[in-house]
Amino acid sequence: MAVNEVPLLDLKAQYQSIREEITAAVHEVMESQYFILGPKVKAFEEKVAEYCQSEYAVGVSSGSDALLIALMALDVQPGDEVITTAYSFFATAGSISRLQARPVLVDIDPHTFNIDPGQIEPVITKKTKAIIPVHLYGQMADMQSIMKIADRYNIAVIEDAAQAIGSEDDQGRRAGSIGTIGCFSFFPSKNLGGFGDGGLVTTNNEALYQKLMYLRNHGAYPKYYHKMIGGNFRLDALQAAVLDVKLNYLDNWTAGRQANADFYDEGLRSRGLTHVITPPNRIAGYRHIFNQYNIRAQQRDALLKYLKEHKVGCEIYYPVTFNNQECFAYLNYKQGDFAEAEKAADESLAIPIYPELTDEQKSYVLDTIAEFYQ
Numbered sequence: 001m002a003v004n005e006v007p008l009l010d011l012k013a014q015y016q017s018i019r020e021e022i023t024a025a026v027h028e029v030m031e032s033q034y035f036i037l038g039p040k041v042k043a044f045e046e047k048v049a050e051y052c053q054s055e056y057a058v059g060v061s062s063g064s065d066a067l068l069i070a071l072m073a074l075d076v077q078p079g080d081e082v083i084t085t086a087y088s089f090f091a092t093a094g095s096i097s098r099l100q101a102r103p104v105l106v107d108i109d110p111h112t113f114n115i116d117p118g119q120i121e122p123v124i125t126k127k128t129k130a131i132i133p134v135h136l137y138g139q140m141a142d143m144q145s146i147m148k149i150a151d152r153y154n155i156a157v158i159e160d161a162a163q164a165i166g167s168e169d170d171q172g173r174r175a176g177s178i179g180t181i182g183c184f185s186f187f188p189s190k191n192l193g194g195f196g197d198g199g200l201v202t203t204n205n206e207a208l209y210q211k212l213m214y215l216r217n218h219g220a221y222p223k224y225y226h227k228m229i230g231g232n233f234r235l236d237a238l239q240a241a242v243l244d245v246k247l248n249y250l251d252n253w254t255a256g257r258q259a260n261a262d263f264y265d266e267g268l269r270s271r272g273l274t275h276v277i278t279p280p281n282r283i284a285g286y287r288h289i290f291n292q293y294n295i296r297a298q299q300r301d302a303l304l305k306y307l308k309e310h311k312v313g314c315e316i317y318y319p320v321t322f323n324n325q326e327c328f329a330y331l332n333y334k335q336g337d338f339a340e341a342e343k344a345a346d347e348s349l350a351i352p353i354y355p356e357l358t359d360e361q362k363s364y365v366l367d368t369i370a371e372f373y374q
Contacts, residue, residue, distance in 0.1 A: 006311070006364055006365055009354050013354075017249075018249065029238050029241050040240045044235075044241075044244045052174050052177055054176060059199070066199035068233075069231070070181040073211045074129065074181070076129050081125060081129060082104065084106070086341040087136070088318065089162065089318065090322075090325070091162075105337075112283065113136050114135065117146050118145075120149050129155070130155060131150055131158070132160050133157070133179075136163060137294055138163050138257075139286060143159070156181070161175035164176075164184075167289045180208070182201065182203070184201075194242050197239075216230060216231070216234055256356070257289060261288070264278065273370060276295045276369065279295075290353050293350060295350075300316075303349060306371075307368060312352070317348065318345060319345055323335070
């Protein structure tokens with residue numbers, strides 16, 4: 001059967017394969033009528049902490065709230081500075097500004113699209129409270145270099161691992177297990193996605209774990225007695241039940257994404273598509289989980305239009321760097337300050353990578369790209 005349409009993501013295909021297990025897990029929560037925190041959330045936290053090679057995990061309401069609660073747990077205050085990449089999803093920098101701290105931006109490595117560690121140390125000041133590297137698209141940042149800098153200056157590190165659950169560096173260390181705190185997202189499009197918003201924070205520090213537990217429930221312990229001001233950052237039991245089922249399949253889904261990436265890599269080479277580069281380049285020894293498969297494309301916007309006209313799902317992650325966002329004008333950065341990030345924003349395009357893709361679908365994607373450049 002000829003393929004003439006490929007969505008960017010097909011969650012229905014995944015759901016059909018585990019439908020009965022999901023239904024049973026959700027039904028169990030409904031029968032218990034225990035929807036806020038409770039045993040389902042606790043069981044998932046213990047399971048996912050082990051998966052992430054972390055001592056502790058705290059389920060929270062979203063990946064954005066994971067970043068916010070991490071900064072709160074580290075006592076980031078108005079006027080503090082937090083160093084992060086200029087190129088990521090908005091929440092990375094937005095969470096810093098929400099606490100009236102200042103995002104201090106750093107350019108990216110052009111080969112991986114992750115933060116360039118060599119540019120971190122020059123922007124450290126007495127006000128620097130934390131560093132937030134992002135493991136973009138499913139490949140870990142250079143945590144070995146980042147942690148050496150952080151340890152030298154006694155600065156906390158928050159790993160933004162929203163797109164990177166299960167990714168590893170060349171020492172076999174998993175995302176979220178190396179820094180002071182790790183932050184994850186369970187937005188439905190993620191490799192491990194819920195049936196709505198959800199997130200997680202990980203840590204190996206028991207005192208921070210206890211503080212995170214308080215903060216996610218308005219800082220209360222025991223109930224109605226507030227040690228600090230927190231928020232409503234709780235993970236719902238229904239989401240925990242869904243995620244607990246899905247976690248059993250995550251490694252198989254990751255293997256599917258990796259196989260699809262190999263297919264694309266070879267297909268782009270064999271078609272002689274010199275107009276297309278496939279970042280982020282895989283680092284030898286790293287485990288890349290391919291939350292997205294991004295190409296760096298000449299005539300990117302025209303290619304985007306052509307692919308959509310031919311019903312190939314695609315998306316720009318991300319079209320505007322933080323220094324060029326209107327809401328960050330007060331930071332007094334200007335266009336051109338982060339040349340590699342801005343180049344990535346102009347050239348990057350994500351194509352379908354979800355594990356249920358057929359060879360015919362992937363070939364259609366590649367053929368359509370090739371047709372555009374003919």
